[in-house]
Amino acid sequence: MQKNINHMVNYLKELVSIPSPSGDTEEIIRFCENLLKMHQRVEMTTTNKGALLATIRGNNDKKQRVLTAHLDTLGAMVKEIKSDGKIRLSMIGGFKWNSVEGEYCTIHTMEDENYTGTILMHQASVHVYQGVGKEKRNDQNIEIRLDEQVDSKEEVETLGINVGDFVSFDPRYQYTDSGYIKSRHLDDKASAAILLHMIEEISENELEIPYTTHFFFSNNEEIGYGANASIPHQTVEYIAVDMGAIGDGQTSTEHDVSICAKDSSGPYHLGLKNQLVRLANSNNIAYQVDIYPYYGSDASAAIRAGFDIKHGLVGPGIDASHSFERTHTDSLWNTYQLLMAYIQAPMIK
Numbered sequence: 001m002q003k004n005i006n007h008m009v010n011y012l013k014e015l016v017s018i019p020s021p022s023g024d025t026e027e028i029i030r031f032c033e034n035l036l037k038m039h040q041r042v043e044m045t046t047t048n049k050g051a052l053l054a055t056i057r058g059n060n061d062k063k064q065r066v067l068t069a070h071l072d073t074l075g076a077m078v079k080e081i082k083s084d085g086k087i088r089l090s091m092i093g094g095f096k097w098n099s100v101e102g103e104y105c106t107i108h109t110m111e112d113e114n115y116t117g118t119i120l121m122h123q124a125s126v127h128v129y130q131g132v133g134k135e136k137r138n139d140q141n142i143e144i145r146l147d148e149q150v151d152s153k154e155e156v157e158t159l160g161i162n163v164g165d166f167v168s169f170d171p172r173y174q175y176t177d178s179g180y181i182k183s184r185h186l187d188d189k190a191s192a193a194i195l196l197h198m199i200e201e202i203s204e205n206e207l208e209i210p211y212t213t214h215f216f217f218s219n220n221e222e223i224g225y226g227a228n229a230s231i232p233h234q235t236v237e238y239i240a241v242d243m244g245a246i247g248d249g250q251t252s253t254e255h256d257v258s259i260c261a262k263d264s265s266g267p268y269h270l271g272l273k274n275q276l277v278r279l280a281n282s283n284n285i286a287y288q289v290d291i292y293p294y295y296g297s298d299a300s301a302a303i304r305a306g307f308d309i310k311h312g313l314v315g316p317g318i319d320a321s322h323s324f325e326r327t328h329t330d331s332l333w334n335t336y337q338l339l340m341a342y343i344q345a346p347m348i349k
């Protein structure tokens, strides 16, 4: 197990270190494409929307499966350059300003320059501003302090920074001796790392799989329309591999694989959910069935887009999602095992 876990964790570390807010995902998609190129069995296509589809042929090519994980993350865009040289932001994806307050960030300009800074309240200094704790964390008060000597809008523009430039948040990745992984963007790069490792295992061990299986690395999930197009028409079963949501009243943990029965979009396919539970039971995989109150996935987006598929949702449990995220290698391992059992099992009737 240790070798496999380290493989997955190394992929995860590399994935979180590549900035990829929704809308600026070319580099991370190319990274995965290059990684998978060395496996001859893997056929690859990229979509116009910029996603990567990696396919491994199975014994049955008429009925196919899709497993998807998204590589896009939360982020922001330069909204306004203020007269004092500070930068206001427009959010990409769903988060609260307080979850990025104090975070290091990078601005990516059109000419491929990167400038670092810190996301702060305008009224950050307690020695100057009374009651900063009570001020609203919103797009008016939250801004970037650039690590450049700039005091005016003009000086910022001279650097080549403009409205519309992407802003990525520092992942602050840490892997502890106790097996926890603390990092931003575990949603959903933890799942993408699992899929990369699966492809590698299938390919290197020349594993036969019963059905042609597509590994869909999507890149617009956080903004609602990830893997909801370019789904091969032979697809019967479609599993989104995405984080389990942990919190009060939730069953998901950082140690189990979460199998989602229902989220805000409605119930997932009952037969597929039941099959995943049975596979977890028969393979002694630690799992939890859960319901996510405020959640949609690429699988529900595909259903909404009109695809006639059986859809499911499983993934590692991620604590404090869209905030300071954390998971444990147990959860990665259990998710990996369940998905490996699944792609080798017959389809449900």
Ligand SMILES: [Zn+2]
Pocket (backbone or CB within 6 Å): 070, 187, 188, 221, 242, 243
């Ligand atoms: Zn996600």
